[in-house]
Amino acid sequence: MYTWRALLYRLLVIAAGWGWLLWTFLHPHDSLSWETVGIFVVLSWLVKRAGFRIIAEVTHSLVNVVDVGALLLLGPLGGAIVGSLSSMLHLQFSLLRRGSWRGHEFFDLPLFDGAVKMILALAGGTFYLQAGGILAPTMLSVDMLLPLTILYLSWFSLDHLLWSWLFLISGGVEKAREFIVRISTVSLVIELAPLPFSIAFAVAWMLFDPLLRLLLLTATVIVALVVRGFALALRRAEERVSTVSLLNKFGQALVLAQLDERKLADLLYEYAAALLPNARFELLLMEEGADMPCCAIMPKAEMVSRVETLVPMLLPLLQERPHGRLLSTLAEETLVREMQRAQHERPVRGGALIMPLMANDELLGIFVAESLIPNALTLDDGRSLSVLATQAAVVLQNARQFNREQRHVRQLQALAEVGRMVASVIKLDDLLWQVVDLLQDTFGYYHVQIYLVEPGSDEVSYRSGSGVAGRELAQRKMSLRVGEGIIGWVAERGALLLVRDVSQDPRYLPNRFRLLSDTRSEVALPLKIEERVLGVLDVQSDQVNGLDTEDLLTLSTLADQIAIAIEDARLYVAQREAAWVTTGLLQIAEVLNPLFELPAVLDTITRIVPPLVGMDAAAIYLWRSEDQLFEGTASYGLALEAATALRNHRFGPDSFELLQGIRDQQLVLIDRVEHSSRLPILLRDSVTQMGLIAAPLQAQGSLVGVMLLTVRQGLPPLSNRRKTLIAGVAQQAAVAIQAATLYAAQQEEAAITSDLLQVAEMVASRSELQEILELVTRLTVTLASVEHCVVYLWHEGKQLLLPAEAHGFPPQ
Structure with a gap:
């Protein structure tokens, strides 16, 4: 956003904000508690540090709650000082961490953001006081609702208006519209919605003693960190879904590449760039029967390879351990260190990824990604890029096999x-x-x-x-x-x-x-x-x-x-x-291997399997051996009625003939479900005019469940390869489900053991019987998730069990 128009706009906002602050400071105003100002500057900076970014230029956090709270306590001048100082400190600290301590960013961007905070505080504070608001409130009254509403809306509107104008001036209407669309939802939830808590913060500050104020400050920072953690987790989940979708699209695009090496390379570059937008790539291919890569296929003809000179060092490294490598940089000294480094010493972040194109233990080429930002690549990036490289290698090998067959056909031209x-x-x-x-x-x-x-x-x-x-x-x-x-x-x-x-x-x-x-x-x-x-x-x-x-x-x-x-x-x-089957099984394995939680495993299976095997929808029934029932647990692509029927019902073998019969067969194929009596009427009516495949989920010789795949308008003929893929996917899904189930059981067992140890320790620390009984009943209700607990003791004289202690009952 560094254009002369944007720079001029920034300077105007800086002049307006700092000028207004100076004018306010030089004119009569209420005295400030600089100790309180300092406390709020530090608190505002800490909360700002706990923010997260949707776009590079804007950090979202709960800092506005702190800044508006400072305004309500210290007045417009104090609020402006707190907001501007914390904002400038945050930006300069962030720039120093990234090494950007020179140039305009280190000066005018913090000054601009600080000036924006000044304008928000001075303008919002003026509106608030003119509407009848009071400073340093000790209680919230009805008369304050209108001034507070004016303050909150003016603060939020001015903030987004000043930033939107910056994007409008620097990038035009489309850039400004994109900025508003991308941040609007997050801003409403994270910045506007929590603003009413600022008055509660201010009132609490006025009423609390120093110790409670310290607790209030600590709680504010903790809440900010929790919000940041939730937002980052949500963003990582969205990135995973996007990556899986990208890998699926790449697999589909490979089928249409017509086994052409140039088209394959272009596809690999296209999807790798979508996966890692801040990286440059190189592809080096091995000539059939050669020991060294014969050529580098660059994304653009005018680009010069930076990797060809490193091939003599890369090949021994990849031949020793043919898997992807994450390097700090793409330099000879880095490769020397990599050859000497032990396996457990691999970095978790780096600037380059080296991926071998392996198929059937044959090295077909080398794919290199070099980040344009230092240490921006991660092991997760490497795993995703490895899937692309593996798929490309399989298709490349088939392309070469196809070319060999073509040569054989040309021999018959005589x-x-x-x-x-x-x-x-x-x-x-x-x-x-x-x-x-x-x-x-x-x-x-x-x-x-x-x-x-x-x-x-x-x-x-x-x-x-x-x-x-x-x-x-x-x-x-x-x-x-x-x-x-x-x-x-x-x-x-x-x-x-x-x-x-x-x-x-x-x-x-x-x-x-x-x-x-x-x-x-x-x-x-x-x-x-x-x-x-x-x-x-x-x-x-x-x-x-x-x-x-x-x-x-x-x-x-x-x-x-x-x-x-x-x-x-x-x-x-x-x-x-066969290549399609291999690619599909590799995709399933890559997606399922990192998952441990059973709901995530089931959801992932039902979402990625249908497009992979050419079906429209998927559902999974798990076998509950303790109840001798099949239970619907997950589905994707089904109509609402069918999905509801799946999740809300459990079927015994007698009522669901298909699930009982699946024990003795590999796959069960039904051309049209409405013509089959092997499904319960409830489900048969929900998935009419569909073909169905039932695949057993078996792991280590035991039945885990069954996966149902449906396709609209009846089941088409299935090739043996497609059946092999479905069976292989079902096998991998069963193993993943069994592993997730075992993981959950281990987690539950560990939790129970921990709870029992805690109970034993707490009981051992008591000596009075009544105290022990009270502790036991209370902990039983808490740990066992029950509503009531009663302990009966045997009365020797009356020869009766008499209630000795109870918990969870009403007093009467």
């Missing part, structure tokens, strides 16, 4: 033109459509079509066909059973079948849609890899004996090429899905 066309297409659907059109155009066949055997089923499904009829059949999603018709016969036996006249072969099935009524002869060839039948290439002629031996030789060669292409495409898809 085959016939048709074979080259078949081998050059990567996407399976595109390949199949190009093949059939190519065969029809090249050889003039009446119709060419390809059926593929569906893995794990007894069907062959229509995947492509030539001409208009082929597109029409594809829209109708044709399929045949293995063994049915000519195509099914070939798929079943894996042998070529030539039918010279289809009207004479009982295996021929006329097309039921009457789209290929002119078929007279047909040949079907298996698409095989070794003994596995992948599909069937079917060629039809509109003439009897329209296909001959020469056609068979050509088509047999092409069938082999098509089979290879299909296998390569499926391997490619499988590799991408």
Whole structure:
């Protein structure tokens, strides 16, 4: 915000504030207690130090309560001195800690802030006194409500008005609007809402003796620290959520990167910059089979690498322990110290992060982040950046694997033109459509079509066909059973079948849609890899004996090429899905590992799993073995009715057949829940028209619970890789839930042990029976969280149990 207009505005505010203070000081005024002024300056400074920042230029705290309290006790002049001195001391102390003790910031910014405090105190105090307010109040009366309201509103409004004008002058309307939007909620809650406590503070100060005043000062500082701690915790939680969202988006963007190294690098730079905005980055990639990184891919072409010269020192460091490193600086002497430093001596803050790109124990490159602010990077930054680097490494390895396969495909270019066309297409659907059109155009066949055997089923499904009829059949999603018709016969036996006249072969099935009524002869060839039948290439002629031996030789060669292409495409898809599974499991592990509290674990699982596995919502039921019940504990993405039904009900195995049956199965898939009787009616009515997957949560051989995943409009077909990912995610979730449960149990056991020790110590310190009984009943109510406690003692003479002591009952 350092422009000449902003500087001029600051100087005007400084002149106005200091001039008004001097004028007030030189004119008749009530005498000041400089001892009280000094006390309030220190208190105001301490409370200001306990503040927190939403934006860099503004600190939010409860200091206004102290400053307005000083005004009410000392008058406008005293309040102005307290507010301005504490504000200037706070800013200069902060600048000295950051090393910014030179330049305009060290002088005009503290003077500006001090002048703002002067104007607030002098103007607000004047309004307050003119409205009938009194100084040094000893009680709060109705007559003071209007003056106090005027004081509070004028103080808050002037404060934000003077700062908003500074942003308006320096950055324009958009900058000022952004400033107001970002601080408005926090300002109302932290700065305006607590202002009425200032009158209570002032009255208490007037009525208390010195000891109570000291306690009042201490309590004020403690409250400020508590508010600061809560605000910082809330901000850290928001940052964690933002980081998880960013990592999820990065994983999704990688899928669309088309396995291009330059696009991958650009994505890595983009998301790393979003994660660490105050850092510069470098990516060094290893050449396949090389011992040293071959090149540095910079974010901009004109940038010069600062890391390439350090590679000879970085590589041994990463090869010895292939994990991320947090360094104080990116210099040779720092790397030398890092190689000599023990593992437990790693710093918690630093200026550089070194991340290896590792995949399957292979070092693919090095990613470096260097902070533009000294010691601004933390171990948490390193963990988040490590997730980016790991995901990028997996995709990079797949990209290189993909390139190797491409090179293998190019070796097949020596085959016939048709074979080259078949081998050059990567996407399976595109390949199949190009093949059939190519065969029809090249050889003039009446119709060419390809059926593929569906893995794990007894069907062959229509995947492509030539001409208009082929597109029409594809829209109708044709399929045949293995063994049915000519195509099914070939798929079943894996042998070529030539039918010279289809009207004479009982295996021929006329097309039921009457789209290929002119078929007279047909040949079907298996698409095989070794003994596995992948599909069937079917060629039809509109003439009897329209296909001959020469056609068979050509088509047999092409069938082999098509089979290879299909296998390569499926391997490619499988590799991408394997990378996706690995990336997903790594994301889950990175997110769940730092969590120990069970609610946080459950909430995190239900939030991140649905987008990761392509579902819309998630819910978790935990198994309560002591009650033999399933209890709904967490959900995300469900409608309000379904979420309420989940959390408010517990189900026994008899009323929730699906949860009972999950014990004996890996995954349970339900296409449409409204058609299933395995769900309670209460839940079935809440999630109608949805598909559902139930995954058991098992850890160390015991059932922890079950995770339900739903998707709108029915369950689509799931690949084996997706099922593997869901099962793996469920396994990691179960382990995390079990760990969180054990952690909670340990915490509870420790608390109980501590309470019992305290009770034993307190009882041992008493000698009178009645005193012991009174202590026992009181502590029982407190520690056991019960309402009443009664101790009965045995009366030997009356042979009765008689009440001896009670706690928690009304006196009567």
